[in-house]
Every structure is written in C-alpha cells, then in structure tokens.
Amino acid sequence: MFNKILIANRGEIACRVAATAKRLNVGSVAVYSDADAKAKHVDVCDEAVHVGGSAAAESYLRIERIVDAAKKTGAQAVHPGYGFLSENEAFANACKQAGITFIGPPVEAIRAMGSKAAAKALMQSASVPLVPGYHGDDQDASLLQREADRIGYPVMLKASAGGGGKGMRVVEKSEDFAAALASCKREAASSFxxxxxxxxxxxxxxxHVEVQVFADKHGHAVYLFDRDCSVQRRHQKVLEEAPAPGLSDETRRAMGEAAVAAARAVNYVGAGTVEFIMTQDGQFYFMEMNTRLQVEHPVTEMVTGLDLVEWQLRVAAGEPLPLTQDQLKVHGHAIEARIYAENPSRGFLPSTGTLKHLRMPHAVQFAIDGDVRVDSGVRQGDAITPYYDPMIAKLIVHGRDRRNALARMSRALAECEIVGLHTNVEFLQRIVKSEPFSSGELDTGLIERHHDALFAPSTVSRNKALALACAALLTREGGEAHGQSPWDALSHWRMAGGYSQDLNFRATDNDEALKVVFTKNGEKRLQLNGESARFGWSHSGETSYAVQLDDALIKGHVFTDGDIFHVFYEGASFAFEWQNLMAHAGDAEHEGRLTAPMPGKVIAVLVQAGATVEKGAPLMVMEAMKMEHTIVAPSAGKIGEILFDVGDQVADGAQLLILEASA
Structure with missing residues (x-):
C-alpha cells in the first residue's frame, strides 16, 4: 500500500478519497486554486499545494503543476477523482513518466475509451451490442447530415471526447440538424x-443503466452489479439507484458479462463504468465506458458493503482484487440524490452564493454502511462559485428494499435546509414522491414527460409556514421564549377592550399580511388571510419552532437572515421578508429586459443591431458552469444596441442588449 497519495481534484470527491486514505493510514495531499484556498478538501487532507488561479484551466487542469506538486510532496500515487484530468491520457502518461502511480487504468485503456467513436468500433469487435449510428472519422458537415438522414430521426449528436452531458443534442428533424451540429461542436470544443x-x-x-467493473493487474475482472441513472435533466443525472429496478436475473448477468468483456477488450485495470442504453423491453446497447470512478459510486458501495476507493488503491498498488465474482452479493436497495445549487423553475440554471445555512440529515459522511449517508465538499459559510460544478452534496440512503429506500429518501430530503442560493431539494422530493418514479416507470424522459406535475405549485400550507415565521419574529423581538410578548410590557387596557399588532411579511411571489390579535384577557389569536385561531408557540434549539393554532400543532424550522425568515416545513421551504417599515414599492423590473440569468461568458452573438426578430428568436449564447444558455427574444421587436461582444465576461443580471418592442 502507498504511504502518501495526491488527490488531483476538489470538492466532494477529494474529501471522499481523503476519508478512505485516512482510514487506511495513507497520507493525503490536496491541490487547490485561488477560489478554493479555504475549501473543505484543503482542510481534510494532511498537506495542500496551491496550483493556480480560480478557473480550472489555470489550476486543476494544469498537468505540469499537479505532477510537480506530487513530486515535491513525495506522493507515490495520484488519485484523479472524476472530472478534470481523470480521463486525460496526457495526464496519466505524465504521471507514468514521473514515476508516479496513476490510480486508474493504463494509458492505453484511457486512449481506447477516450474517443466514443473508437470505443464503439472496439466494442463491436468484442461483440458488445451497439446502437445504430455513425462513428466515423470524416466530420464534413454535409456527410454528417446525410448520415443522420440515413439513420432516421430522431438522432442524438454526441461529442466524441465528451462526458457529463456536455456536447449532446437531440435532433428531431432534418432541417434542424445543421444548427444543432454547430452548437454541439462549439460546446464540445469548449469543454474538451x-x-x-x-x-x-x-x-x-x-x-440509462450502467455496470460497475473492476480489474486488477493479475488478469482478474469482475462486475459489481448495476445502477439505474435514467432520471436526468440536460443529459445529466439527478437520481441514481442500485440495483437497477425491474431487471431479470438473466438480463442483469448478461449486462455484467458484457461490461467485463468491454473491460477485457482494452486490458483494463482499476475501477470503470460501462454505460448501457436499454429499451423498455430489456434490450441493451453499449454507450460508453467511463475510465474512472463515477459520481454515483456510493449506491454500489451501500448495496455491496465495499469501499470502492479502497479497492482502487489496492489494485493500483499491485494487489489482486479482494473478492471473486461468486463472492460478490447485493444487499437491499440504495438511492442517491444529487443536491445542486440550481433553480429548477428557471430551467435548472446554476445558482451562486454563500451557504448561509446548511443543515443535512444526521449521518456519518462517506460511511459505507448505515441507512443515510451524506457526501459533501462544502460547509456552512462556503461559497458556490461560477468556476466549478454547483453540486452541494450527494444524499444517499439504503433500505431493505426499494420501497423502504424511497421512504427513507423522502424523509432525508425533508431534513435538508439550505439558505443562500437556489437548490433543487424540493424538486428532488417531488420526483421521489411521484407515481412514475416510485412505481419504477423509469426512462431518460421522465422529467420532461411529467413536467407539469413536477413543477406544479406547492401544496404545502403557506399559512402554516407564515405562522412559523411569526413565531420566529416574536421570539427574536423578545417574545414568548423570553417570558413575554413584545406588547406585554404595554398596558392591556384599551378603550376598545383589546389591542392588536400588524406584522407584514412579503413573500418572494406575493405580499401577505399577518396579524396577531391580543384580546383583553391576554389570549393571543392569529388572524391570517381571513382566518382566526388561538395562537401559541414554543422555541427549542437554534431554529426549531412549534406553533399551536387552535388544536393543530405545527412543527418546523426557521432560519433568520436579517429580516428574511426562511421556513422549512413538511419538506418545503419558504422565504418571507418582514416589512418592519411602511411598505413601499420596489423597483419593478422591466419584463422585456434581456439580462444575464447568471454569471458567465458570451460565446456567440446571433443578431446584429437593427435586425428585426420574432418572439422566441435566439439572440445570444452564454456559457456558464460548462453549459450553454441561449438568450431568446421575449417578444417581437427590433434589436437596438448590443452591449457585449463574444468573449466578454458578464455579471449575473447584467443587461445584454436592447430590444425595442414592436409597436
């Protein structure tokens, strides 16, 4: 076993690898960028080396700096994590030339599987089933158009060197092919x-079903069963589970054996994932092989009880695989939810900001066993920046069966509290509770097909959430938790026999007034949107509140950020701002303003000043968080001034151009 390894990554996966290294008494070295100087992965490793600027191209993608850091710190091996340089042939070769063990497959295997086109040709020779398509070297646009027409629509365009959902487009008809091809190539060139x-x-x-494979340097290869990763948005996975629901023993075995055949075809060593696309009738076809650990590897760990990072280290150190195929078993069911800083209601646009409040279910991070696991590379107070992937955490649960795991996931998501940016927690909760997902009706179009139900307004009582916000406000202002109401210091005598106090809150989507009424005999009543109830509350811990409304007891958590009260109740979250001064109208945003939905870079300007455009016409393309976002015309009109050029960096909310609406 190694004495010291360098982890050539950041965030959650760097913390994950460091946890196993610590358990095995292996020293760990972190690398970090300017933006990550105070990051969690820097703290959890034994040593840390600064490798460059905030952008990945200036730090985590600098091969020579990372190899030099390994040499200077005496690291015997480098673990690449996933993303960044994990599947980079040049990086693996640079480690080899420096006499440092690359904790991954041989350079030749990375090369063979690095090109999707070449990999498919190799799989065809190994009798692994393939989807009909074109994987040739000739990239002439007219030839590609003819090939797409020959295959028949719809077709999928994929970046040959891609991964992670980047450089992928679905083309429904021939006339859309040219534009989709140009966009796909542009994103592929930028990302890879x-x-x-x-x-x-x-x-x-x-x-989308994948198989975890492992091979050692002694000729042994096994599969650690399968995972379903069908629930996706923008071709990126949202929920994963193991084992894949609904597979027969015969299909499961056939996929596993096909995955091992794929690994053997390239003399594979280490952890790898063979991804298959499967039809509803059980036919499966090879898509690609990821020559690294996957983001969703924890679900495999939870159902097998194995530490896959430990296996990686042992195999890289020359040890044989710890178990044979016959010794590998599946126990129960596991589900992983990726918690992202993003806004589902705005097309899943990534969100940046500081994690002002972060509360996750009680669990031991990176634990292989147990019922609930949280893998995260951030802490409360950390920032989600535009430089890297916006994942906050992975929430993983294990149950005796899928039904039990679903119930456990629903409860765990309800315990997640995040303040400071938008997240997809409530959206994940809706998917988990939805009938299609809970019944195992899985396919990659699930989110789009059930869009209306998944994005419907929340059914959780806003009135009850407001009551919790009221309790938090009264407590903060010296209320019942301190032995008195803020008005108890005043005389209860009033000419009219009682008194009241208006508490005005403004929600993010509308204004709502909340009134607390104190009767002459001291009874408190809450008048809320025309309804009145006896009102009392208690406060325990930092954010826990219990409110009594007549005979109903309401329990939730409230985090206060200035005059904004963030309420977490029944798995939903609300934000109410206390209007402690006379209400005033804010500056209304012009609906037609064409503003940047997030920080990013302009990569294409599709119109010229003076041009007349129709509603929905594409005007500009931005790149942020490694994804393209097309800005479209909100109405018909004439283009006025274009305020940014290709290559310009744009701040969140900046006006991009001027559109003069048609008369």
Missing amino acids: GNDRVLIEKYLLRPR
Missing part, C-alpha cells in the same frame, strides 16, 4: 478541446 461528434439513433423512452 475537440469538436468531433458521433451520431446515434435516439431511442424513445430509453433507460
């Missing part, structure tokens, strides 16, 4: 430095 694409027949209602 290679604009080559391949074309595949787009299967309707497909499932």
Whole structure:
C-alpha cells in the first residue's frame, strides 16, 4: 500500500478519497486554486499545494503543476477523482513518466475509451451490442447530415471526447440538424478541446443503466452489479439507484458479462463504468465506458458493503482484487440524490452564493454502511462559485428494499435546509414522491414527460409556514421564549377592550399580511388571510419552532437572515421578508429586459443591431458552469444596441442588449 497519495481534484470527491486514505493510514495531499484556498478538501487532507488561479484551466487542469506538486510532496500515487484530468491520457502518461502511480487504468485503456467513436468500433469487435449510428472519422458537415438522414430521426449528436452531458443534442428533424451540429461542436470544443461528434439513433423512452467493473493487474475482472441513472435533466443525472429496478436475473448477468468483456477488450485495470442504453423491453446497447470512478459510486458501495476507493488503491498498488465474482452479493436497495445549487423553475440554471445555512440529515459522511449517508465538499459559510460544478452534496440512503429506500429518501430530503442560493431539494422530493418514479416507470424522459406535475405549485400550507415565521419574529423581538410578548410590557387596557399588532411579511411571489390579535384577557389569536385561531408557540434549539393554532400543532424550522425568515416545513421551504417599515414599492423590473440569468461568458452573438426578430428568436449564447444558455427574444421587436461582444465576461443580471418592442 502507498504511504502518501495526491488527490488531483476538489470538492466532494477529494474529501471522499481523503476519508478512505485516512482510514487506511495513507497520507493525503490536496491541490487547490485561488477560489478554493479555504475549501473543505484543503482542510481534510494532511498537506495542500496551491496550483493556480480560480478557473480550472489555470489550476486543476494544469498537468505540469499537479505532477510537480506530487513530486515535491513525495506522493507515490495520484488519485484523479472524476472530472478534470481523470480521463486525460496526457495526464496519466505524465504521471507514468514521473514515476508516479496513476490510480486508474493504463494509458492505453484511457486512449481506447477516450474517443466514443473508437470505443464503439472496439466494442463491436468484442461483440458488445451497439446502437445504430455513425462513428466515423470524416466530420464534413454535409456527410454528417446525410448520415443522420440515413439513420432516421430522431438522432442524438454526441461529442466524441465528451462526458457529463456536455456536447449532446437531440435532433428531431432534418432541417434542424445543421444548427444543432454547430452548437454541439462549439460546446464540445469548449469543454474538451475537440469538436468531433458521433451520431446515434435516439431511442424513445430509453433507460440509462450502467455496470460497475473492476480489474486488477493479475488478469482478474469482475462486475459489481448495476445502477439505474435514467432520471436526468440536460443529459445529466439527478437520481441514481442500485440495483437497477425491474431487471431479470438473466438480463442483469448478461449486462455484467458484457461490461467485463468491454473491460477485457482494452486490458483494463482499476475501477470503470460501462454505460448501457436499454429499451423498455430489456434490450441493451453499449454507450460508453467511463475510465474512472463515477459520481454515483456510493449506491454500489451501500448495496455491496465495499469501499470502492479502497479497492482502487489496492489494485493500483499491485494487489489482486479482494473478492471473486461468486463472492460478490447485493444487499437491499440504495438511492442517491444529487443536491445542486440550481433553480429548477428557471430551467435548472446554476445558482451562486454563500451557504448561509446548511443543515443535512444526521449521518456519518462517506460511511459505507448505515441507512443515510451524506457526501459533501462544502460547509456552512462556503461559497458556490461560477468556476466549478454547483453540486452541494450527494444524499444517499439504503433500505431493505426499494420501497423502504424511497421512504427513507423522502424523509432525508425533508431534513435538508439550505439558505443562500437556489437548490433543487424540493424538486428532488417531488420526483421521489411521484407515481412514475416510485412505481419504477423509469426512462431518460421522465422529467420532461411529467413536467407539469413536477413543477406544479406547492401544496404545502403557506399559512402554516407564515405562522412559523411569526413565531420566529416574536421570539427574536423578545417574545414568548423570553417570558413575554413584545406588547406585554404595554398596558392591556384599551378603550376598545383589546389591542392588536400588524406584522407584514412579503413573500418572494406575493405580499401577505399577518396579524396577531391580543384580546383583553391576554389570549393571543392569529388572524391570517381571513382566518382566526388561538395562537401559541414554543422555541427549542437554534431554529426549531412549534406553533399551536387552535388544536393543530405545527412543527418546523426557521432560519433568520436579517429580516428574511426562511421556513422549512413538511419538506418545503419558504422565504418571507418582514416589512418592519411602511411598505413601499420596489423597483419593478422591466419584463422585456434581456439580462444575464447568471454569471458567465458570451460565446456567440446571433443578431446584429437593427435586425428585426420574432418572439422566441435566439439572440445570444452564454456559457456558464460548462453549459450553454441561449438568450431568446421575449417578444417581437427590433434589436437596438448590443452591449457585449463574444468573449466578454458578464455579471449575473447584467443587461445584454436592447430590444425595442414592436409597436
């Protein structure tokens, strides 16, 4: 076993690898950028080396700096995590040339699987089933158009060197192909430095099922069963589970054996994932092989009881696989939810900001066993920046069966409290509780197909959430938790026999007034949107509140940020701002303003000043968080001044151009 390893990554995966290294008494070295100087992964490692600027291209992608850091600290091996340089042939080769063990597959295997087109040709020779498509070297646009027409629409365009949902487009008809190809190539070149694409027949209602494989340097190879990763948005996974629901023993075994055959075809060593696309009738086809650990590896760990990072270290150190295929078993069911800083209601746009409040379910981080696990690379007070992936945490649960795991996941999501930016927690809760997901109706179009139900207004009582906010306000202002109401210091005598106090709150979507009424005999009543009830409350802990409304007891958590009260109740979250001064109208935003939805870079300007455009016409393309976002015209009109050029960095909310509405 190694004495010291360098972790060439950041965030959650760097913390995850460091946890196993610590358990095995292996020293760990972190690398960090300017933006990550105070990051969690820097603190949990034994040593840390600064490798450059905030942008990944200036730090985490600098091969020579990372290799130099390994040499200077005496690290014997480098763990690449996932993303960044994890599947980079040049990086693996640089480690080899420096005499440092790369904790991953041989350079030749990375090269073989690094090109989706070449990998598919290799899989075809190994008799692994493939989806019909074009994987050739000729990238002439007219030829690609003809190939797509030959395959038949819809087709999927994929960046040959891609991954993580980048550089992928579904094309529904021939006339849309040219524009989709240009966009796909542009994003592929930006993300991977290679604009080559391949074309595949787009299967309707497909499932995305993958198999975890492991191989050692002694000729042994096994599969650690399968995971379903079908629930996706923008071709990126949202929920994953193991084992994949609804597979027959025969199909499960056939997929596992096909995955091992794929690994053997490239003389694979270490952890890898073979991804398959599966039809509703159980036919499966090879998509790609990821020559690294996957984001969703914890669900495999939870159902097998194995530490896959430990396996990686042992295999890289030359040890044989710890178990044979016959010794591997599945126990129960596991589900992983990716908690992102993003706004589902705005097309899942990434959100940046400081984690002012972060409360996750009680769990031991990175634990292999147990019922609930949280893997995270951030802490309360940390910032989610525009430089890196906006994942906050991975929430993983284990149950005796899928039904039990679903119930456990729903409860765990309800315990997540995050303040400071938008998150997808409530959206994840809706998916988990939805009938299609809970019944196992899985395919990659689940979110789009059930969009209306998944994005419907919340059914959780806003009035009850407001009552909790009221309790928190009264407590803060010296209320019942301190032995008196803020008005108890005043005389209860009033000419009219009682007195009242208006508490005005403004929600993010509308204004609501909340009134607390104190009767002559001291009884408190809450008048809320025309309803009145006896009102009392108690406060325990930092954020826990219990409110009594007549005979109903309401329990929740309230985090106060200035005059904004963030209420977490029944798995939903609300934000109410106390209007402690006379209400005044804010500056209304002009609906037609074309502003940046988030910080990013302008990568294409699709119109010229003076041009006339129709509603919905694409005007500009921005890149942020490694994704493209097209700015479209909110109405028909004439383009006035264009305020930014290609290559310009744009702040969140900045006006991009002027659109003069048609008369």
